[in-house]
Amino acid sequence: MKILLIIISYIGLALSIIPSVLVFLGKISMQTNTTLMAVGMVLWFGTAPFWINKKTDKDNASDN
Amino acid sequence: MSPQTQNTGPAVNEYEREPVPASAQKGWRSFLGMYAGEHTAGTEFVIGPLFVAHGVGAFDFFSGLILGNILAVLSWGLMTAPIATSKRMTLYYQLERICGYKMVSIYNVVNALMFCFLAGSMIAVSATAVGIPFNLTMPTLTTWLPTSLGWVLVVLVIGFLTTLVAIKGYNQVARFANVAAPWMILIFLSAALAILPELGVTRFSEFWAVANKVIWTGIPLEGVSKFSFWHVLFFAWFCNMAMHIGMSDLTILRYAKSWKYGFLSFSGMFIGHFIAWISSGILYAAFLQSSNFSTEFAPGPIAYGAAGLAGAVCVVVAGWSTANPTIYRAGLALQGVFPKMKTWKVTAWVGAVTSIAACFPALVMKLLDFVALYGLVLMPMGAVIFADFYLSPRFGITQEMAYNRNISFSNATFFTWLITLAICLGLNLGFGIDIFFLGLPGWFIAVFTFLILSNTLYPKGKEALV
Numbered sequence: 235m236k237i238l239l240i241i242i243s244y245i246g247l248a249l250s251i252i253p254s255v256l257v258f259l260g261k262i263s264m265q266t267n268t269t270l271m272a273v274g275m276v277l278w279f280g281t282a283p284f285w286i287n288k289k290t291d292k293d294n295a296s297d298n
Numbered sequence: 299m300s301p302q303t304q305n306t307g308p309a310v311n312e313y314e315r316e317p318v319p320a321s322a323q324k325g326w327r328s329f330l331g332m333y334a335g336e337h338t339a340g341t342e343f344v345i346g347p348l349f350v351a352h353g354v355g356a357f358d359f360f361s362g363l364i365l366g367n368i369l370a371v372l373s374w375g376l377m378t379a380p381i382a383t384s385k386r387m388t389l390y391y392q393l394e395r396i397c398g399y400k401m402v403s404i405y406n407v408v409n410a411l412m413f414c415f416l417a418g419s420m421i422a423v424s425a426t427a428v429g430i431p432f433n434l435t436m437p438t439l440t441t442w443l444p445t446s447l448g449w450v451l452v453v454l455v456i457g458f459l460t461t462l463v464a465i466k467g468y469n470q471v472a473r474f475a476n477v478a479a480p481w482m483i484l485i486f487l488s489a490a491l492a493i494l495p496e497l498g499v500t501r502f503s504e505f506w507a508v509a510n511k512v513i514w515t516g517i518p519l520e521g522v523s524k525f526s527f528w529h530v531l532f533f534a535w536f537c538n539m540a541m542h543i544g545m546s547d548l549t550i551l552r553y554a555k556s557w558k559y560g561f562l563s564f565s566g567m568f569i570g571h572f573i574a575w576i577s578s579g580i581l582y583a584a585f586l587q588s589s590n591f592s593t594e595f596a597p598g599p600i601a602y603g604a605a606g607l608a609g610a611v612c613v614v615v616a617g618w619s620t621a622n623p624t625i626y627r628a629g630l631a632l633q634g635v636f637p638k639m640k641t642w643k644v645t646a647w648v649g650a651v652t653s654i655a656a657c658f659p660a661l662v663m664k665l666l667d668f669v670a671l672y673g674l675v676l677m678p679m680g681a682v683i684f685a686d687f688y689l690s691p692r693f694g695i696t697q698e699m700a701y702n703r704n705i706s707f708s709n710a711t712f713f714t715w716l717i718t719l720a721i722c723l724g725l726n727l728g729f730g731i732d733i734f735f736l737g738l739p740g741w742f743i744a745v746f747t748f749l750i751l752s753n754t755l756y757p758k759g760k761e762a763l764v
Contacts, residue, residue, distance in 0.1 A: 247484060250608065254488035258495060267492050268606025271485070275608045278481050287473045 236285055243281045249274025313552075317386035323555045329562040332550070335479035337538075337566030338574050340420040340617035342486065343597035344665045345537070346578030349525065350586070351439060351595070352666075353518030356509040358527035363575065366534025367567035371560075373535070373542035374551075379560025381687050382551035389548045390634065393679060395701035396686045397711040404712075405679055406631040412540075412672045413628035414648055417621040418655030421460060422662045424617030425452045427598030427610045436596035437659035440521055444657045453656045460618060461649025464625040465642045475619040483569055485612040489605035490577035493584040513583040519593065532734040533666060534571060539673025539737050544680035595663060625649055670733045677737055678718040681744035682711050689745070695752045703756065710751035718744040 253270040256262045313322065349359060385392060394402045426436055429452050435445045444450045494500075499508045510516075518524045541547045542563075551560060578597075585600045586592070601609030629645035636644060655661060661668065690697045700708055721743050722736040 247481065250481060250484045251488045251491075254492040257492040258500075260495065260500065264492060268608070271488065271605055271608040275481070275611060279477065282477045282481075283474070286477050 239281045239284050242277055243285070246274045246277030246279075246281065249277065313386075314388055315391050318552045322553065324553045325555060326559055326562060329551075329554060329559045330565050331479075333563045333566035334483070334569050335475065335566075337570030338479060338483050338486070338616075339570065339620040340423045340597075340613070341416075341620065341665065341669070342570055342574035343423060343578050343601065343613055343616060344419070344662055345533075345669075346575035346580075347582030347595065347597070347600070348666050349530065349575065350514060350579045350582045351519045351522050352525035352529070353516055353522070354514050354525045354530055355516035355527075356506070356514040358516075358525075359514045359530055359579075362527045362530025363534050363572055366531040367564075367571055369531075369535040370538060370542060370567055370571075371564045374547065374563040375558065375560035377684060378542045378545055378547050379551045379554060379557040381545070381683065382548045382560075383554055383557040384687070385548070386552040387548065388552065389546050389683075392545070392548055392683055395698040396682060397679075397708040398700035398706040400707040401700075401711055403635045405676075406634045408675060410628040410631040410635075410648065412675065413624050413631065414652045415655055415661060415668060416672065417460075417624035417628065417652045418457075418658075419661040419665055419668070420617040420621035420624070421453060421456050421653065421656035422617075422659055423597050424456050424614045424621070425449065425598075425656070426596035427601070427613035427617075428452055428456060429596075430598055430602055430610055436594050436599060437662065438593040439519065439595045439663055440593065441595075441663065442658060442660035445659065450657050454653050456618070457649060457653025457656055460621050461625060461646060461653070464622050464629065464649065465645045472623065475623070478615050478619055482612055482616055483574070485601075485605060485608055486574045486577040489601060489609050489612075490580040493581060493604045496584050497580070497587065512587065513580055519586075519591065521593075529732070529734055532737070533670065534567075536673050536734065536737045537571070537669050539670075540676040540680075542680075543684075543737070543741060544673060544676040545683045546676070546680075548683070621652070625652055628652070667733055670737075674722060674733065674737055674740060675719065677740060678715045678744040679711075681718075681741050682714060682748050685745045685748045689749060690752070693749050693753060694758050695749065696756065696758055699752065699756055705756075708756075710748060710755050713751055714744055714748040717747050 249270050253262060253267040253274075257264055257267045313319070354362075381392075387395075390402055390406070393405060397405075425434075429436065429449065432448060432452065434448050434452060437445050437449075444453075494505070494508075497508050497512050499505050536543075554560070578600075581600050581604045585603060588603070598610055598613045601613045603609070605612065625645065625648050628648045629641065632644050632648060633639065633641055686695075686697055686699075689695075696702050699705060699710070718740055722740045725731045725736060725739070726733060
């Protein structure tokens with residue numbers, strides 16, 4: 235389950251940056267880009283809170 | 299730039315009056331992530347565009363940023379971190395041992411006031427995004443007063459909600475900020491990349507020519523002063539002056555296993571203060587082109603135009619996630635002054651002052667000057683800590699004077715602070731030296747004054763003269 239959440243989060247991040255690269259390359263329109271970025275935002279904020287802080291806490295513990 | 303934000307909330311309440319033990323020290327990854335997150339904040343949406351408005355040339359901008367950021371990283375690495383990892387105490391306790399607890403109370407009030415204004419500017423930035431669906435009249439570069447009743451209402455509602463969260467749920471905000479940080483960095487980058495074709499850049503090889511011609515043109519907007527390479531360099535170096543040379547980050551870096559972790563601030567400088575400033579500058583240049591050089595200055599609509607809903611949300615989140623811990627920290631600073639007052643009451647008062655300040659867009663339009671002032675005002679206390687740590691023994695001065703000689707209010711420190719700021723004010727008013735350039739001479743003045751006054755007022759082996 236956690237792996238699935240992480241995968242969806244990273245898809246969200248990918249949708250936040252890849253469409254802009256495609257706009258820059260002239261492959262998609264600005265309108266499509268902003269829609270995909272909004273979808274990416276929903277995916278990221280919908281899934282990342284369930285694992286990112288736990289990972290940070292774990293990292294901090296392993297740092298110590 | 300940013301005040302101390304994410305990950306630094308309740309943790310700093312630990313070991314407040316004792317050195318951080320080895321078991322509580324943290325590894326390099328904590329600091330790398332913290333600096334990257336802290337310095338990609340709401341202020342970045344304002345600072346990048348203001349450099350464009352002030353007519354910085356492209357070469358001046360890039361070279362000034364690179365050199366200024368390197369100097370900032372060196373300041374953290376060579377000045378703050380060695381003291382932090384040697385003493386392992388909070389800024390406040392370190393100051394108390396040098397200046398006395400009464401002196402620290404004055405410092406706390408000044409610090410809290412600065413935090414209020416900084417948080418206020420971030421609430422105003424958020425309001426420019428929240429106001430989009432309400433068709434609010436947005437402020438322009440020359441707007442200092444509230445633009446409309448609607449603006450005031452939106453600002454007060456955001457201020458109220460931010461204060462409420464600061465009172466009730468700081469931990470959740472800190473955790474939310476951790477979630478938002480990587481996404482915000484990508485939104486900055488992505489919005490700028492997507493807007494570049496509108497400025498005429500379709501290949502990376504075309505970027506430099508367009509940057510010179512359309513973005514950082516070297517010509518300021520009407521009614522705005524011209525900035526040079528030196529403005530960029532000193533601003534990039536000193537915009538976090540309160541944190542490095544001013545020693546606020548002693549509180550954070552005391553947890554570092556090694557003094558070398560101070561250099562990890564490069565993640566914040568070269569993501570937040572380089573990529574984010576470049577990106578927000580590009581967005582503003584595109585806005586200027588599409589609006590026929592409108593003087594409107596509102597990060598919300600600018601980001602919305604380039605990245606749609608995600609852009610507007612990014613402005614709200616960036617502003618809010620900066621304002622919230624800043625209000626919380628201002629409350630903590632003031633609670634040291636009013637220890638009998640309940641935390642929620644102090645935070646509520648701080649929130650009220652912040653919200654009223656946020657109604658005035660001048661805080662946003664003059665953010666560069668305010669940030670420079672913020673660092674300058676707090677810098678002398680950092681200079682005092684530096685002088686006490688490195689120079690006091692060589693000049694025959696008792697280290698940690700207040701602690702070792704039972705002094706509650708160090709006149710040497712107080713007058714060092716006053717004299718330094720008075721000379722800086724004189725340099726500004728009398729000789730027209732810009733506020734951005736005062737930090738460097740100010741630091742030497744503060745160190746010199748502290749050594750002279752400490753030697754004169756508190757000679758070693760004798761009773762204090764005052």
